[in-house]
Amino acid sequence: MAIGHVPGTQEDEGDEAVFSEINITPLTDIFLVLLIIFMVTSSVIVNQGAGAAKAGLKVNLPKGSAADVMPASTDLSVAVLQDGRIVLSGNVISTDELKTALDEARKKNPNTLVVIQADEGVPHGRVVEVMETAKGAGLGQLAIGVREAPGATK
Numbered sequence: 001m002a003i004g005h006v007p008g009t010q011e012d013e014g015d016e017a018v019f020s021e022i023n024i025t026p027l028t029d030i031f032l033v034l035l036i037i038f039m040v041t042s043s044v045i046v047n048q049g050a051g052a053a054k055a056g057l058k059v060n061l062p063k064g065s066a067a068d069v070m071p072a073s074t075d076l077s078v079a080v081l082q083d084g085r086i087v088l089s090g091n092v093i094s095t096d097e098l099k100t101a102l103d104e105a106r107k108k109n110p111n112t113l114v115v116i117q118a119d120e121g122v123p124h125g126r127v128v129e130v131m132e133t134a135k136g137a138g139l140g141q142l143a144i145g146v147r148e149a150p151g152a153t154k
Contacts, residue, residue, distance in 0.1 A: 076105050077145075078134075080118040084126050095133060102137035110138065117145035 078098065079087040086098050093101070105112045114134045118127045131142055 075113045075115055076102070076139075077115045077117060078130060080116065080122050080126055080130055082119040082121040084122060086130065095129065098130070099133050099137055102134055102139055106138045111141065112139055113141045113143060114139050115143045115145050 076088075081087060085092050086095065087093070088098060088101055102114070105114075116127060116130055116134075118130075127144075134142055
């Protein structure tokens with residue numbers, strides 16, 4: 001807020017006039033910068049994808065030529081990291097905890113699709129173990145997550 005003498009007023013000599021306008025330009029600048037920051041961060045969050053990407057974990061999916069399937073809100077994404085750890089909803093869990101979570105998912109919706117996103121360096125047996133855990137929990141709809149291979153047709 002600027003307060004000062006306004007030159008050229010009638011009372012230039014004796015009583016000084018007070019200039020009391022609020023300059024909103026800096027305030028507007030701050031709001032625009034904040035708006036840009038929120039827009040950029042929200043687009044990054046939206047573009048991160050599903051499963052392990054949401055948790056910030058790197059899963060190097062194998063390449064495949066199958067078409068993309070849009071995940072539904074009822075789908076359950078299970079990531080298997082290169083060292084064999086299992087990640088569900090951003091948390092590293094054991095096989096027993098996975099079975100419990102899959103049982104709960106089946107109770108909510110017996111048609112839940114389980115998407116397994118296994119790193120391409122994971123031993124085949126570990127992926128099969130996760131698939132058998134899902135089958136044992138009563139969830140028969142399974143899918144394997146892959147990266148799109150260069151030159152793959154959709």
